[in-house]
Amino acid sequence: MERPALLLFVGLCSSGLWAEHTTVGPEEFRLVGTDSRCTGGLQRRIQGSEWSEVWDIDMKILANVCRRLDCGSLVSVRETRDNLNITCSDSVRLENRSSRCSGRLEVKSNNWWSSVCEDDFDLLDAEVVCRELGCGAPSVLQGALYGEAEAPILSREFLCEGHESVLLDCGSSWRKTKACPPDKAVGLTCSGTAAS
Template sequence: MGGAGHCNGTVQIKHHGVWKDIAFGYYIFDPWTLKAADVICSRLDCGSAVNAESGLSGLYMDFIWAISPYCVLSTSTLMDCVRTNSFEKATMFLTCSDSVKLVHGSSLCSGRLEVWSNQPWCSVCEEDLDHNDAEVVCRELGCGAPSLLQGALYGEGEAPVWTSELQCEGNESAVLDCRRSSSAGKTCGSGKAAGLTCTDPGGVRLVGQLSHCAGALEIQYQGVWRLVGDQHKKWNLKYGALVCQYLDCGSAVSVTRREDSKYTLKWWVSFPCVKLTSGLWDCVGLDGSNYASSGVDVVCSGTNEHKLCLKLNSP
């Protein structure tokens, strides 16, 4: 509601016959993420989730519906995730892409390309997608520059083949702003549906040590670098392995909780989200950062220090 189209605006849900805004940031221990918001975009038959921000339900606190983002990621029935006891002021203003999405990828910035143009979602033939087209797709999805174009990388879909061919110049803000030529009757051979990987718009790094493969975990989100909090003691080797993989630093050797001398703003990461994706950026809590005194230290096998220790202790 209140957006430029049905793919952006304040999110409402009808429950017990009543339409109400949904609470944003109600579940502190499992924050809303772009990955969870993507489920709502899909329900609206829109593209991928691009951004979500907190809004206001009114001048005063009022009862609004709440939806558990953990539940949203683990079930296909959205209504099973509604809670009716939320007394909140913050609501969700969600922006989905209107005409493009990447499906079956490891993050919101990778997958098989599908487009919408006054018809059901359609696959795009690999031969019809060039670098300029990919630049526009990644930009519309709020991702970084394209890094890989490859057919069959994300499986073959059931979507029909798009009957147009993109002719983007590369500077358009959305796919449907590009010129298109008709290719009616075109079919894609097996394994020829276009797959695309864009770089994440954020970043991950380990700081405070001599090696870039060890140190305190920081994530860049919304253009801001902050330490990652571990108030609930959930970071372990499994999640640390994703950090090491992202940094091309081998496997995780240790993941430890670090106590700071004072509370500072830190990003939160949703672990139910991390379990379903290898992307860390789209699992950062959308309801902002929180104050915490605990952080996360990660050591990967790619560190020079660890390799030296292994050599010194070898027979």
């Protein structure tokens, strides 16, 4: 009888890093090498064998790994010298981008993607987004840097303290001011700017 999908969190105390495990059919997958829950180097183990780096894998399987890790959808895949590094997210994305770590910020709320107003977003918020996407620290935060808003603009101000792992874990409040113009949509560049 086939085992049900397995989801475990294993803290690697000695290195300060973590690994997330999931079973997809006869294969188990985990993300390693970062402190972000939904990004890292992809490793695979087949039916109890040793963990090994993944170099080549079908994109549909990668998308399924993100879902099984409870990390939403696949945002980017990068080839490193060691293996594939993947980033998953179900709450934020960077659109109209020049690299995987820069673009116009959009946030998913109630199953809709929305842009964020520059007035409702600060450097602490940007730190959380860059961390969530596995993109290092923020380097540029500016309205309309990557074009005007195409999605509706979210009427929510984020109140991150900077330590949260995902943006939607941050506190927030509803914007009290008038509507935000499309040219004030947040554009963000993080320090990890490798192309996707």
